[in-house]
Amino acid sequence: MQKRSEDTGSVPATAATLPVTVDIVALTVRSGRLQVLVVERGIPPFAGRSALPGGFVLPGETLETAAARELAEETGIVPPGHMEQLRSYGPYGRDPRGPVLTVAYLLLAPSSGLPQAGGDTADATWVPVEEAAPADGGGPVLAFDHDRILADGVERARAKLEYSPLATSFCREEFTIAELRAVYEAVWGTRLDARNFHRKATDTPGFLEPTGRTDASGPGRPAELYRLAPGARPSAAVLHPPLLRPRRP
């Protein structure tokens, strides 16, 4: 795979070579709250502390592959949902073992069929993001610089819900408007008017597609079931007008 000839040149000897890790901000919506997957570290550094799932990239591995592998190792399954790169952090001042570059990934997954724990590393549990990301000046909660990575991931998710169909990644294949609204409310931490949300969600072109089926599991009038409109990728800014989160003042 690695050619060394006059045509391609070679990596200069002065170039730094860095160990690279991937960390995953895995988010889901359970019991009406936005929750993040954290693992309890079994080995130093930060043994016994909570951390985002992740680990070192192995030789020959793609970053995405490494992220999926670490997630599978620590949660026992490859969940459905949407994964995208968040950004990179480091390499200095974030790992006591020395310079380590990490590439963070953001996973948005439906809560159905998600395992609670398992794997060989340590216990993996879902915790509400407020517990893992204190907004006030409380001390750090997660190991390494994972507090900041989590905050960046949550903010990315909150922002992307406004102008992308990404919220559907938290839902099953088919879902009701109320379930979709619960996703927005959980991620944004706000309450939304059911009637206005219904209007906006169904009126936005290229967002939802009715399946014709209904869901009568809960109390009250059965709800129409929808799926993501065909051709709409979970990412990509296609929501016009956007679904803006309510303002403060």
Add this chain to the structure above:
Amino acid sequence: MQKRSEDTGSVPATAATLPVTVDIVALTVRSGRLQVLVVERGIPPFAGRSALPGGFVLPGETLETAAARELAEETGIVPPGHMEQLRSYGPYGRDPRGPVLTVAYLLLAPSSGLPQAGGDTADATWVPVEEAAPADGGGPVLAFDHDRILADGVERARAKLEYSPLATSFCREEFTIAELRAVYEAVWGTRLDARNFHRKATDTPGFLEPTGRTDASGPGRPAELYRLAPGARPSAAVLHPPLLRPRRP
């Protein structure tokens, strides 16, 4: 800097170690067009081809430091403006020398005081992004995967202008509404109504602050000079209502 003890553990021997580069998508607005800084490569691979400025991270260097150093080496100056991380690419399938991880940065700089070329590597020139990023199915223009990185950077810039004061990073300290509008028109590639833009820009709270001075250099009525409102960081989504780019329908 690098402690090795029972408390911190050490990087596992199985971890991959990768050479890391930084690449910079440096954008500016000159002659009413969005332009990107490209260098002509002097050494293999891709010798003679155009590429984004960038290079290998040196030992002990921060990614941001490396980005600033490469930019200084290849353009001869540290320009003002706003720099933020774009994302990471690789490490496979993007460099014929082997696996190389690159972290791309986005720089938005005013055109005033920007050098044309210089440095020890090769000539650095500003070229309109349409020439360096063919929207149609034309072949690749830049070396490595820099076509994609450039496209991602331009899209990031276009999106951020909508909800952040980032457009002011293309301007000098003080600027007129017309200059700011020219930035939006160049970045978005559209024409904007001068009267409506003036209303939206001046009415958006937390965006602009009048300086009281005027600029009478051009023809016509002298324009009020504005600066970025105090406390507003160039990034950060603070524009409400956002300045949305015109739609296609």
Add this chain to the structure above:
DNA sequence: AGGGCTTATCGTCGCACTGACGATAAAAGG
């Protein structure tokens, strides 16, 4: 069967924002 409860869905109204575009202000150059 009918009344009450719950949730889903549809409608209405006023306000804010937008785009299209007219009107005025303030300079330079003839």
Add this chain to the structure above:
DNA sequence: CCTTTTATCGTCAGTGCGACGATAAGCCCT
């Protein structure tokens, strides 16, 4: 003074949105 040019201010109709009323369609209970 008049024309040209650009900046800035106003007007008006269409659209989207938040607040909230009204109706639909299930369930459970008696």
